[in-house]
Amino acid sequence: xxxxxxxxxxxxxxxxxxxxxxxxxxxxxxxxxxxxxxxxxxxxxxxxxxxxxxxxxxxxxxxxxxxxxxxxxxxxxxxxxxxxxxxxxxxxxxxxxxxxxxxxxxxxxxxxxxxxxxxxxxxxxxxxxxxxxxxxxxxxxxxxxxxxxxxxxxxxxxxxxxxxxxxxxxxxxxxxxxxxxxxxxxxxxxxxxxxxxxxxxxxxxxxxxxxxxxxxxxxxxxxxxxxxxxxxxxxxxxxxxxxxxxxxxxxx
Numbered sequence: 259x260x261x262x263x264x265x266x267x268x269x270x271x272x273x274x275x276x277x278x279x280x281x282x283x284x285x286x287x288x289x290x291x292x293x294x295x296x297x298x299x300x301x302x303x304x305x306x307x308x309x310x311x312x313x314x315x316x317x318x319x320x321x322x323x324x325x326x327x328x329x330x331x332x333x334x335x336x337x338x339x340x341x342x343x344x345x346x347x348x349x350x351x352x353x354x355x356x357x358x359x360x361x362x363x364x365x366x367x368x369x370x371x372x373x374x375x376x377x378x379x380x381x382x383x384x385x386x387x388x389x390x391x392x393x394x395x396x397x398x399x400x401x402x403x404x405x406x407x408x409x410x411x412x413x414x415x416x417x418x419x420x421x422x423x424x425x426x427x428x429x430x431x432x433x434x435x436x437x438x439x440x441x442x443x444x445x446x447x448x449x450x451x452x453x454x455x456x457x458x459x460x461x462x463x464x465x466x467x468x469x470x471x472x473x474x475x476x477x478x479x480x481x482x483x484x485x486x487x488x489x490x491x492x493x494x495x496x497x498x499x500x501x502x503x504x505x506x507x508x509x510x
Contacts, residue, residue, distance in 0.1 A: 260417045262427040265291075265386055274428050275390065281425040282394045287311055289402045289416045290390060291430030293383040294355050294437065294449050294472060295409040296416045297326070297399035297510040298424060299390075305369035308398050312371065314423035315508065316405040322371030323400040324357055324378035324509040328391035333379055336396065338363050341457040343465060343482045350481050353383035355437060355449040355472040357509050370398060376455055378509060386430045400508045401448065409448055409508075437472035447472055451509055456488075464488045469509070 263274025278288045285307040288299045298314060300307035302325050311323055327333060330348060334340060337360040344358055362377040370377070382388065391397060401409040402416035402424075410416035413429035434447025441448055450471035456463040466488040467475055479487055 260421055260424075260427065262413050262417060262429050265428055265430050271386075274426060275386075275393075278390055278426045278428060279393055282307075282390075282397070285310065286425040287314060287420075287423060288390075288426045288428065289410075289413060289420065289424050290387050290399070290428050291384055291413070291433050292326070292387050292399075292510045293353070293433065294447050294510050295411055295433050296402040296413060297387075298402040298416070298420060299326070299397040299399045301394070302370065302396045302398040303368045308368075308370055310423075311398060311400060314420055315400060315403070317400070317508065319371035321405075321508065322373045322378075323398040324380060325370070325396050326387065326391060326399045326510070327379055327381050327396050328388055329381060332396060333381075336363055336366065336377055336379060337361065339459060341454060341459075342461065343457060343486055344454045346481050347452065347478065348381070351473055351477075352381040353388065354381075355383075355447075356380065356478075357449045357451045357469075357471075359451065359453040359455055359468070361455055378451065380449055380510065382510065383436075384430060384433075386428055390428075399510055401510050403508070405508065408443070409446060409510075411447065434472075439472070440474060441471040442469065449473070449509055450478070452478065 263270045265271040300311040357380040359378045411433045450473040451469040453466040
């Protein structure tokens with residue numbers, strides 16, 4: 259029987275967080291609330307745990323999970339380079355509903371799947387997620403649903419899809435309520451994903467919005483300028499090694 263910990267009750271919050279930390283440390287999966295949708299989390303530095311996450315969702319290694327971080331200092335630790343435009347975006351939208359794809363530090367000892375040297379990073383705006391991240395470090399977190407199904411916005415929806423594949427469910431109430439669902443799918447409150455791997459160290463190149471989510475193109479352009487964004491509908495260069503929208507379609 260799946261046990262969901264109601265984090266609005268102090269005793270259940272304490273017990274749930276303790277069990278969640280233990281599960282992450284043991285390479286198991288935990289469902290957590292975020293500000294956008296619910297996510298299923300695993301230790302980002304455990305290849306076995308990440309594979310367990312992909313298996314639970316029915317995803318292939320060609321669809322590596324994003325990584326949630328507790329703050330901007332972790333962004334610098336995980337990304338090989340953080341262009342000025344990205345720093346401006348995270349200053350404006352983190353914590354919040356923006357996921358950024360960057361080149362990963364080549365020295366990192368992790369295996370998220372076939373990332374082609376990239377990593378998708380986000381700092382969520384949810385106290386339970388941030389508290390867990392502060393204690394566990396970066397977590398590989400994908401939306402808490404079976405691949406192809408709608409993203410879960412409650413712990414119960416996540417449990418209905420993932421069942422006993424997950425060791426601990428933390429219920430933080432309905433997710434996504436602070437956002438207007440303006441993304442690609444009706445009612446979806448998933449994060450907007452911006453690919454920054456096309457930016458050069460000298461500031462050349464453009465950002466690509468690879469998934470429209472709760473942060474609109476207009477808000478992003480207000481920070482970096484419309485000229486810094488690839489035109490809407492522009493195809494990904496055929497020879498590019500960058501992550502594609504399909505790779506991160508199940509980001510939180």
